[in-house]
Amino acid sequence: MTIQGKMTEKEFKLEPDCELRFEVEGKKETVDLKLLSGKAEVFGTELAPDKPYTFFSGAKAAVYTWHGCTLKLTGNTEGTYIAKETPMVMYLNTHACLERLRKHADEGLNRGEDTRGPVTMIVGPGDVGKSTLCRILLNYAVRMGRRPIFVDLDVGQGSIAIPGTIGAILVERAASVGEGFSQEAPLVYNFGHLVPLANLTFYNILVSRMAATVQDKMVGNRKVAASGVIINTCGWVKDEGYKSLTHVAQAFEVDVIIVLDQERLYNELVRDIPFIKIVFLPKSGGVVERTPPMRISARDDRIREYYYGLHTKYHPHSFEVKMSHLTIYKIGAPALPDSCMPADMKVDDHMTKLVPVEPGVKLKHHMLAVSLATEPKDLLTSNVAGFICVLDVDDENKMVKVLSPQPKPLPKTILILTEIQFMDSN
Numbered sequence: 001m002t003i004q005g006k007m008t009e010k011e012f013k014l015e016p017d018c019e020l021r022f023e024v025e026g027k028k029e030t031v032d033l034k035l036l037s038g039k040a041e042v043f044g045t046e047l048a049p050d051k052p053y054t055f056f057s058g059a060k061a062a063v064y065t066w067h068g069c070t071l072k073l074t075g076n077t078e079g080t081y082i083a084k085e086t087p088m089v090m091y092l093n094t095h096a097c098l099e100r101l102r103k104h105a106d107e108g109l110n111r112g113e114d115t116r117g118p119v120t121m122i123v124g125p126g127d128v129g130k131s132t133l134c135r136i137l138l139n140y141a142v143r144m145g146r147r148p149i150f151v152d153l154d155v156g157q158g159s160i161a162i163p164g165t166i167g168a169i170l171v172e173r174a175a176s177v178g179e180g181f182s183q184e185a186p187l188v189y190n191f192g193h194l195v196p197l198a199n200l201t202f203y204n205i206l207v208s209r210m211a212a213t214v215q216d217k218m219v220g221n222r223k224v225a226a227s228g229v230i231i232n233t234c235g236w237v238k239d240e241g242y243k244s245l246t247h248v249a250q251a252f253e254v255d256v257i258i259v260l261d262q263e264r265l266y267n268e269l270v271r272d273i274p275f276i277k278i279v280f281l282p283k284s285g286g287v288v289e290r291t292p293p294m295r296i297s298a299r300d301d302r303i304r305e306y307y308y309g310l311h312t313k314y315h316p317h318s319f320e321v322k323m324s325h326l327t328i329y330k331i332g333a334p335a336l337p338d339s340c341m342p343a344d345m346k347v348d349d350h351m352t353k354l355v356p357v358e359p360g361v362k363l364k365h366h367m368l369a370v371s372l373a374t375e376p377k378d379l380l381t382s383n384v385a386g387f388i389c390v391l392d393v394d395d396e397n398k399m400v401k402v403l404s405p406q407p408k409p410l411p412k413t414i415l416i417l418t419e420i421q422f423m424d425s426n
């Protein structure tokens with residue numbers, strides 16, 4: 001491992017099977033990466049020669065090479081070093097196994113059988129590189145001409161849409177080095193909390209709903225069916241979190257579970273679900289641990305990106321709406337003590353109860369999901385068109401000012417109050 005100091009412009013020669021890792025320091029810094037010779041990739045996306053790739057503040061990246069390369073970094077980076085030990089060969093072998101299952105599925109589909117490619121779920125505690133491994137496996141699949149579905153069930157970060165949601169996208173192109181996967185036509189369900197434990201009943205309902213929709217998508221498209229699914233999960237792996245993982249496995253009829261870094265979780269899963277292939281993989285030494293403030297700031301960045309795009313390329317709209325034009329519900333009511341529960345009511349019922357919300361100052365800074373449901377009865381399981389943020393509330397004039405990705409008017413659908421908050425400082 002070679003540690004390098006701060007730099008403005010520096011060349012790196014990488015031997016085969018090595019990785020250059022760096023972080024972009026400073027709030028307004030950018031760093032340009034160029035591949036000068038050889039071949040290299042960033043989390044599975046191949047770099048074009050001599051093309052500058054820009055990384056922005058907060059980026060934590062690794063440039064891996066199978067056969068050796070020379071790279072140039074321009075700008076101030078932190079903790080920059082070349083790692084000679086990486087788990088990339090194991091990750092590639094895992095991809096090769098998934099590819100074999102896809103080929104198998106292809107052959108079955110050609111014979112007219114009702115089959116599909118591997119549904120793979122990545123699990124492990126926080127900060128072990130689950131999202132990164134999803135990206136690598138998806139990129140390798142696309143580079144083989146596959147069209148896999150990516151499902152992100154990690155409500156803490158919400159890489160599709162915003163934190164507090166679960167989402168799915170069809171991956172048709174390798175991720176862009178700086179911006180990740182293209183997010184055209186994502187399927188998004190609003191959960192409204194940052195941890196599944198906040199309303200596990202509702203979380204499990206949404207997971208089952210997502211699984212059914214993804215299943216339908218595969219039935220309707222043979223190429224997608226053979227390519228399979230890669231599912232990212234939350235880093236919550238103990239007690240109820242563990243049960244929720246087993247529910248995901250059941251709902252999606254998962255074929256392969258990849259456990260990153262935690263042997264205990266691996267052994268528990270092997271014991272409890274012996275009929276699913278469980279694979280243990282080590283985490284990469286490059287994965288950067290995030291402190292709680294870093295996570296908060298990453299969530300904020302995610303919502304800012306939702307409205308303004310990466311590096312302010314979109315222009316969201318802010319406008320006023322009459323309170324009387326808004327129909328808002330909240331999902332889940334506070335639990336009643338057992339003694340107060342009506343005899344025919346189950347504990348789970350209050351978790352999925354729809355509670356009408358009167359617009360008022362308490363909505364300020366909250367994100368509201370614009371549901372595609374027009375009737376309250378469909379609210380729980382409808383996906384969402386997008387999100388508005390309440391910028392201001394004028395109680396006197398009964399007006400609410402909102403930030404929206406779309407111009408006014410708001411669609412005449414129902415809004416769902418979420419626990420997610422955002423302060424717009426742009």
Ligand SMILES: Nc1ncnc2c1ncn2[C@@H]1O[C@H](COP(=O)(O)OP(=O)(O)OP(=O)(O)O)[C@@H](O)[C@H]1O
Nearest residue numbers: 060061062126127128129130131132235286287288
């Ligand atoms: N090999 C690597 N070298 C440098 N940075 C890396 C490497 N792998 C991952 N990272 C960085 O580490 C950070 C954490 O990785 P990642 O988001 O994949 O972890 P995670 O397990 O999904 O976390 P969480 O459970 O919190 O969602 C990311 O910023 C990612 O870019």
